[in-house]
Amino acid sequence: MIARVTLLGPLAAMSLLGALFVGACDKGDDGAKDTKEAKGDAKAKGDDKAAGDEGEPTLKVADGDQGVEGPVPPDTSMVFFQVEGALLPLACFDKDKGTLAAGTGCLDLVPAGAEVRVSGGDQAFNKKVADRIEPRCLAGSGKKIALDAEGLTGGAEFTFGAWPPSALKIVELVPEDSTSPAATGLDDETKAKIAKLVPSKGELTAHQVAEIDVDGNDEKDGIYSVFIPHPSMPEQYTWSGVFLAPDGNLDAMVLLAKSQSRKDVFEVLGALDVDGKDARELWVRMIYEEGAGDAVVQISGTEAKPLGAWSCGA
DSSP, rough: OOOOOOSSSSHHTTTSSSSSOOOOSSSSSSSSSOOOOOOHHHHHHHSSSSSOOOOGGGGGGSSSSOOSOOOTTTTSSSEEEESSSSSEEEEEETTTTTTEOOOGGGGGSTTTTTTEEEEEEEEOOEEEEEEEEEOGGGGSOOOOEEEETTTSSSSSOOOEEEEGGGGGGGOEEEEEEEEESSHHOOHHHHHHHHTTSSEEEEEEOEEEEEEOOOOSSSEEEEEEEEEEOSOOTTEEEEEEEEEGGGGGTTTOOOOEEOOSSSSSSEEEEEEEEESSSSSSSEEEEEEEETOOOOOEEEEEEEEESSSSSOGOOO
């Protein structure tokens, strides 16, 4: 299981000792909360039935990996969710139309009463969807843009999910230690090449360094989330953004996202091929003072763009 915490400035960014995946992108809450391991209870981990009851079929755990038998795109439509006290859609593929999309319209693909599969990183569970509700990060807004499901609040903390349940197995998470001090030390050559792409002077600092195969050619692509601390404003940056180095090539880096407010840093949480046709999309998180918001970013050549708006009002 991987946990992440909200950053409050450059000093806090350097103190993220490998913490990943905030369970909430809460604006107005008491900061972000460390995600607890999604271990479930004894019934979820073991037999379908516990002594004295008939068990909870929505909490059954698949043996082995996080996937279950069944189709994945392009052989099925799918919806990818951020779990924010509810199922908040980040991206979807409509098999009949052959289109990628993001946002509330994705909910129309999910049949009433369908099961989704949710995970916190180490275990996965099936949950039956219910009515549309507000996600936790937008509580009180009146925006019912997410799906309710049993067991998404309290107890185990889940961070992502997919419909149909079989589609969860296409999600590959970035290693959990990618924001640790051991991972984020940059050698002089790497720092110099990244600095050439940053339109600001100052001490370049890495928030996340990771590798993940985006294009499926078995060559690892580099992820570099970096920032330059503001010299006089401790809660701000003169520049912050995240790059993709295709096949590890630092001379051909693609800017995935950059801060508009100078108060954000970024993390790549995972990769998934939403439509099953091209290079995989990247699941990216923007972390700011009050919380965080997520987006799925599509790579096209040397350009990257979010499929939709950042979640949680980011």
